[in-house]
Amino acid sequence: MPVSLSIDIGGTFTDAVLENDSKRYTSKVLTTRDNPANGFIAAASKVIDLARLSPSDVDIIIHGTTLATNALIERKGAKVGLITTDGFSDSLEIAYEHRFEQSDLFMERPKPLVERHLRVGIIERIAADGSILLPLDEASVTSAITRLKDEKVDAVAIGLLHCYANPSHEDRVADIVKSMMPDTPLSLSSRVSPEIREYDRISTTVANAYVLPLMRGYLESLEALLNSSGYNVPLLLMMSSGSMTTVKTARDLPIRLVESGPAGGAILAKEIAAECALEQVLSFDMGGTTAKICYIDNYEPHFSRSFEVAREYRFLKGSGLPLRIPVIDMVEIGAGGGSIATVDDLGRIRVGPSSAGSSPGPAAYDKGGDKPTVTDADIVLGRIDPRRFAGGEVKLNETLSTNAVDQIISSKLNIPTETAASGISQIVDENMSNVAGVHAIELGKDQKNRSIIAFGGAAPLHCCQLAEALGIERIIIPTSAGVGSAVGFLRANIAYEVARSFYMELDHFDAEPINKLFESMFEESKSVVILAAETSSLKQKRTVFMRYKGQGHEIAVPIANDELAHNDSKTLFNAFEAEYKKLFGRTIPNLSVEAMTWSLTLGTDRALPQFQSSIKTYSKTESKKLQKVFNTKKNKFENIPVFNREDLTAGHKIEGPALIIEDETSTYLSDLFIGYINNLNYIELIARGADT
DSSP states (O other), X not given: OOOEEEEEEOSSEEEEEEEETTEEEEEEEEOOSSOHHHHHHHHHHHHHHHTTOOGGGOXXXXXXXXXXXXXXXXXXXXXXXXXXXXXXXXXXXXXXXXXXXXXXXXXXXOOOSXXXXXXXXXXXXXXXXXXXXXXXXXXXXXXXXXXXXXXXXXXXXXXXXXXXTOOHHHHHHHHHHHHHSTTSOEEEHHHHOOSSOHHHHHHHHHHHHHHHHHHHHXXXXXXXXXXXXXXXXXXXXXXXXXXXXXHHHHHHOGGGGTTXXXXXXXXXXXXXXXXXXXXXXXXXXXXXXXXXXXXXXXXXXXXXXXXXXXXXXXXXXXXXXXXXXXXXXXXXXSOSTTEEEEXXXXXXXXXXXXXOTXXXXXGGGOSSXXXXXXXXXXXXXXXXXXXXXXXXXXXXXXXXXXXXXXXXXXXXXXXXXHHHHXXXXXXXXXXXXXXXXXXXXXXXOOOTTOEEEEESSSHHHHHHHHHHHHTOOEEEEXXXXXXXXXXXXXXXXXXXXXXXXXXXXXXXXXXXXXXXXXXXXHHHHHHHHTTXXXXXXXXXXXXXXXXXXXXXXXXEEEEOOSSOOGGGHHHXXXXXXXXXXXXXXXXXXXXXXXXXXXXXXXXXXXXXXXXXXXXXXXXXXXXXXXXXXXXXXXXXXXXXXXXXXXXXXXXXXXXXXXXXXXXXXXXXXXXXXXXXXXXXXXXXXXXXXXXX
């Protein structure tokens, strides 16, 4: 088997996983925020030493990073200039022309990534059908570029009206920019997001330009560092869609890397669901900075073609920057181990979204942080073994955790320190359960009869409380849960998706232009995927986004045929109504249907793992080692048994409450659950009284 190495750079920790001959080695180091590549090499070196290998033994590296996401959230990207159609320079501020929070008189929209004086209009106009209404005035283009050059912009975004239907004007503008500003990175909306909806398309293009110099520089320096360290192997990047792509593509379209780490976690959850024959699961990934929740049905995560980043209001749609990219649909909140706890003016404990990150980190890290975090609360509650935290990578100071919780929370509320820590834990658990419920409603999902698959450094500590709040009776905690997203990288497909808008009413369906469109998209996808995968292993998936005429948004409808015929309009109509009924429980009679956007995904197609039947009998195992852990329901400390994860094998049964300690994480088994080590060596938690 090839030696595969995956690296996941998060806001707090950088995780590494190496697999070789069915053996897995893991490591966890603090993220080096000033230069994430240093943390990358440190994590890789640590895991390679554990495997007793050298860098030259590695065959492939798969990488996911939050660098692009953090640049957007923290507004630390490039100085961008936007060239757009004259008269449309303010579309980034006009947005959807509505208030996302009607009742807040002081509501603020997210500030555009491009300042107003750097948004320049040029004289040209293309119609929705691609015809040229007003020829491109190259003098206005030269004037616009001169202005941006004088402003010393770091990157240029080009977004002209209806260029998805005809990119000729954008291509010509790009040629002129290259001649006048040859070293300036370019982002064209006809390549970044060639789809209808002007605001979404230009927002995505601007965001790509905003992170382009940063990501291009990071990837180039990382490749150089890898080569100098002896890693002369292919480097693949994880995308938000849950697939891998090449460094070349990532350099040009870094916006596709947003949420790449969480996407790996969803891939892992999908694989575990298949192994355990769980058709409806909730993927729960809680790390050091954020918690991610994703619904997975029939072994497929819910996918979307749009995503919102850097929301001004927590959880509120419309308050962030829209990105029109393929993405695994999940909700992410500031609820991680490093989330900071405070007391507001009304005397309420608040947790997140601010995070202590890796530097200074929680108070227990003893790196200058003096604010209490969720990790500090878990230490006070006795749920974390300070000696094995992050595999011993971080030495924890329990006294500093106690002091931080006492000074910031308990002294202000006049309650015992352990009660304040319990309050922090309960608040973060409640935040996550509320978000999971809202996300389920948004997607039309039912939480009943679901199982939770929990991974990430903090998820096993909080999964029982989340399950109790949601009424879920089964939890699966896989091996190497603390580095779950990095494990998921090694299970991902190499694939690339292309989407293009081409309007057509099914009543007047014409197959010829659609087949030509798919041929073009196939060649574009192939040019990307062929660099990292064998042609014979590639499969394509076709989708059309349709709606009833007059509706504002489309739904995804799979296309079964590799080539469409003129009589396929009825087939597409029936497929649309079948998907519509799944989502809304009904169809609308006597309405025509229109197709807006067509997409093609080309890539490898890894088979899902086969279900492995469960062990029938389990034997209860005991532990003589006890640890004081705070019981939230009883509001007091009690001695509970502690187990080392490496000492447990398939067939063991553990009665809660108990702690199961391992290097990258710890599992807190509440008194409402019973733990089983199943045939896959996963920890399976079943609610007492549930059918096992």
